[in-house]
Amino acid sequence: MARKTAADKLEELRKKREELDARIQAVSTRQKNEQRKADTRRKVIAGALALEHLEKxxxxxxxxxxxxxxxEYVIRPHDRELFPQLPEVMPTNNQPSP
Structure with a gap:
């Protein structure tokens, strides 16, 4: 069996590095997605709790x-429809469009 040249060894190491970089990126992306899902779930639960308290x-x-x-903060008509306890808002020039 022929010995590997320095160039072959270098190329092999570069390929391994690329594979490791891809694995690191995949794990990092998975971790960010899990954190984002947990954050969304936390907000949904807190919001549901607040709305439940409001109703009761x-x-x-x-x-x-x-x-x-x-x-004060829910200004788009489409969003305000989700909260029947809020009065309708007439659009003005300084409100963002939906």
Whole structure:
């Protein structure tokens, strides 16, 4: 069996590095996706909890503050439709379009 030349060894090492880089990238991407899913799930659970409290305790300070915040920050008509407790907003020149 012929001995590998320095160029062959170098090429072999480069291929191994490329394979490792691809594996590292795949694991990194998988980890980022898992973190993003966990973050989304956390937000859904917290939002559901807040809305549940709003429905059951609509006169509490928290519920009033939540409605005020929703009214202030949920400005697109399409989004506001999701919150029947909010008044309709008439479009103005300074609001972003949907």
């Amino acid at each position: 305790n609509s006169e509490s300070d928290f519920a009033k503050q939540l409605v005020r915040l929703l009214d």
